Structure formats: C-alpha cells, structure tokens
Amino acid sequence: MIELSVIIPTYNRAGRLQDCLEALAKQTQPFSDFEVVVVVDGATDGTMEMLTTLTTPYVLTTIYQENQGQSHLAHGQEVAEPVTPAALGPAPSTLFQVIHEASPSVLQHGQKTQCQA
DSSP states (O other), X not given: OOOEEEEEEESSOHHHHHHHHXXXXXXXXXXXXXXXXXXXXXXXXXXXXXXXXXXXXXXXEEEEEOOOOHHHHHTTOOOOOOOOHHHHXXXXXOHHHHHHHHOTTTEEXXXXXXXXX
C-alpha cells in the first residue's frame, strides 16, 4: 500500500533528476510503500526522453506541463523541504527517515500535515 508520494518538480535538470531517481531505487524502504511523481515543467533538455527510458523498481508517474514556473508547482500543496540526491545516498537508507529528518512537520507517524509557510 502506498504510504508516501514523493513529488519532484523539475525544469531542465535531467542529470540531477536521474541521480535522484536512481538514489530512490537504492532505499531500504519497500518499494510498495511509496510512489514518485515527477512534474516536468516545460523542460527542453531531454528530461522527458530520460524519463521514458528509465526503469525503476517503484511506481513512477510523469506529468508534463508547459513551463509555468516554480511557484505554480508548489503553491498551496503539502510539501517537504527539498531532499537532494546527496541526502539519499550513496548508502541505502529508509526514505521515510530521510524525509522526516529534512521536514519533520510533513511526515509524522505516517500522516500528512500542512507545512507552515
């Protein structure tokens, strides 16, 4: 059962995005516990091509939209502080632990909470 959705907004960062998605594949958290949603905001650097050829052990959903800017992607959403690929690895770790350490108010005992701006 999916307990966590990792939402990654991106614009022209195909290399960093691939590093992040590969780091998520090395987590010790069971892959059935989380999904990854990548929102591609009008990228022109091959991001979509990379995503269509990438194979992941977890559910990966890609959403493409015309470029609308960073503030449009996160406005009014429940979001965590950014978690970089460096925070995820090189050693496998528990995804829930990494996110909780980065943004304790977002993930509390498996429940979503609203972040304070």
